[in-house]
Amino acid sequence: MRKVDSNSYEPSYSQVVRILQEQIAVGKLRPGDRLPSESQLCAYHGVSRMTIRRAINILVEQGAVITRQGQGTFVKPMQFWAATFGLGQLQNLLSDESGIRIRILEASIKLAEGRVTRKMAIKRSQRLLFMRRLILSRDKPIMYHREYLVYDPSRPIVESELEVTSLRGLLEGTGNSFIKRSVLSIEATVLKDEEAQLLQAPAATAAFNLEHLFYDFEDRPVSWGWFICPAANLRFTTIVGAHNKELLNV
Amino acid sequence: MRKVDSNSYEPSYSQVVRILQEQIAVGKLRPGDRLPSESQLCAYHGVSRMTIRRAINILVEQGAVITRQGQGTFVKPMQFWAATFGLGQLQNLLSDESGIRIRILEASIKLAEGRVTRKMAIKRSQRLLFMRRLILSRDKPIMYHREYLVYDPSRPIVESELEVTSLRGLLEGTGNSFIKRSVLSIEATVLKDEEAQLLQAPAATAAFNLEHLFYDFEDRPVSWGWFICPAANLRFTTIVGAHNKELLNV
DNA sequence: ATTATACAGTTGTATATACAAGCTGTCAAT
DNA sequence: ATTGACAGCTTGTATATACAACTGTATAAT
Structure with missing residues (x-):
């Protein structure tokens, strides 16, 4: 069983994290099992209790283990509901070196009415900048974006929104x-x-509809819009449970 | 400006977290701003540096601030890509007190072929248990589930899968x-x-297709399946950026 | 037999201390 | 003017210590 190497460049607490993660991943520590107590881990690895605690706290926040005061630290079973999906996949799609271009289809002033007034909590006939954009990757359209922006000289409009390319x-x-x-x-949704x-x-x-509502620092809505992305271009994937880092790059 | 109250039942580090979160939420601390240095915070709140560090570490892992060695701790700007969507919404839909029932439409033995063999990394003509289930809430169907399970006496099949109600x-x-x-x-996807x-x-x-592939502790796939959930029944929502807890219950 | 009490072991909170590592400006030497 | 060394600040790592809060078990008193 591996121990902490105090001569390594990797900090001790980080080594402890890795060692425990590994033991969980290979099944040496199974869901429900109790980890060695903090003092046992101290003695074994030859580090202080604070260092062990630091490592265990990291595992707790990762969701790998759970601590129960007075009892010990236990390996968590895989929780289906713990799964989270990030927008990173979208980012890959867009910030790729795949020559992203944005074509502006429309940019016009409209007066607020109907849904918009409710969603953005603004008065009817408030002036809004309405934009429709097409996002292209290698000259192929991959996403369609519609957006309402508050258009009020007294409020500084988000600069990046007004750049020609925008969305940048x-x-x-x-x-x-x-x-x-x-x-x-x-x-x-369906196109x-x-x-x-x-x-x-x-x-x-089939397509995803990613709706966004942005608020400024005065908690006023400044932008409401949607990205429409055909299903063929996008898929959200995640791994939940004990796994090695390598799996994440799939 | 609020200080830590050492007589409170709430631990000091937790109070520091809340105070800083609040200052970010109300805009007293803006993206890019530098927080007071750790020693300044120590002096102000009358707690030790380790306590301050603990609080700041929590903010770091929450993504609210970022630390730069030698420079200081800074408020992070809102990162669109940092958004994550959890399956909690699905859980609400299901673990509701809404009288969930599961109707088994099919449970038959099939021989592996085609996609299944590749996905589950098994031999052709491996015996598989194929199930089709309908999940009902108040007698209204809300999800449709299809699943392949390895059916091998030598492997203990996941017990819960074989219960009549299953999926429980x-x-x-x-x-x-x-x-x-x-x-x-x-x-x-489209129904x-x-x-x-x-x-x-x-x-x-329009519908969501949630595909799942479960692995046992020997890293062998044991189950492959999909949940089909019409869009009307499900929507993933999240808040990113500085916000108060109350917003999360929407 | 039941109920208290005490004790040992666990995690949780908090502090004081020391040094390492990284950044920035100042000041002196060139 | 440029360079280099250094001081002073920041965060990062690690330890030792103390006590609080909680759990379970064993023991003693009833």
């Missing part, structure tokens, strides 16, 4: 400091005729 | 100790005629 701020993942938070929502035509897909194709 | 193991979230890991994948009929939905309705 989002796509490059630099993080936008004008937006405090955003509510995202994913639905399954409407207009969408299918723009995306050069057969009518009635 | 998954649905109740107790965690299954026979399964080490699972690969999950979400696609957008086929058979599916639409079973789910009492119009043909060509």
Whole structure:
């Protein structure tokens, strides 16, 4: 059984994390099993208790183990519901070196009415900038984007939105400091005729609808829109349970 | 500005986390801003540096701040790509008190061939248990499930799978100790005629397809299947960026 | 037999300390 | 003007210590 090597460049706590992860992954430690107590791990690895605790805390936040005061630390069984899907897959699709281009189909001023006023909590006839964009990869359309932006001279409009290429701020993942938070929502949908035509897909194709609602630092909505992405271009995958890092690159 | 109250029942480190979170949420600390240094926070709150560090580490893992050795700790801008969607929403749909019942439509032995052999990495003509199930909520079908299970006396088959109601193991979230890991994948799809009929939905309705592949502790696939869930029944929502807890219950 | 009590072992919180590692500006030497 | 050394700041790692809170078991008193 491996021990911590204090001469390694890798910090001790990190080594402990890896060693325990490994023992779980290979099944030496099974779900429900109790880990050695902190003091036992101290003695075995020759490090202090704080170092062991640090390692165990990392495993706790990773969801690999659970601690129960007075009892010990236990290996968690695989929890189906613990699975999470990230937008990283979308990012790969977009920030690829695959020559992303954005074609603006429309940019017009509209007056708020109906759903928009409710969603964005604004007055009727508030002026809105409505945009329709097509995102192309190697000159093939892969996503269609529609968006309402508040158009109020008193509010500084998110700069990146107004660039010609636009969306760059989002796509490059630099993080936008004008937006405090955003509510995202994913639905399954079927391409409407207009969408299918723009995306050069057969009518009635399955697609994801990623809705976004951005808020500024005064908690006012500044942007509401959707990305429509045909199913063929996108798939969300994740691994849950004990696994080695290598599996993640699949 | 609030300070840590050492008489509170809430641990100091937790109080520090909340105070900093709050300052970020209300915009007192903006993306890119540098937090007070650890020693400054120590002095201000009257706690030790380790306590401050513990709090900051929690914020780091939450993605709210980022630390740069030698420079300081900075508030992270909202990162669109950091969004993650959990299966919790599915769990709500199912573990609801909404009278979930499972109707088994088919349970038959088949011989492996085609896609199944590749996906599950098994020999052709391996015996498989094929199941089709309909998940009902208040007697209304909400999901359709198809699954292949390895059927080999030498391998202990996941018990919960063979219960009459089945899927209970998954649905109740107790965690299954026979399964080490699972690969999950979400696609957008369109209901086929058979599916639409079973789910009492119009043909060509949009739906999610949640594919799962379960592995045992010897890293052998034991189950491959899909949940088909009409879009009307399911939507994945998440909040990214600085926000108060209350928002999460929407 | 039942109920308290005490004890040993566990994780949780908090502190004080020391040194390593990284960044930035200042100041002196060139 | 450029370079180099250094001081002073930051976060990162690691240890030793103390006590609190909780759990289970064994023991003693009833």
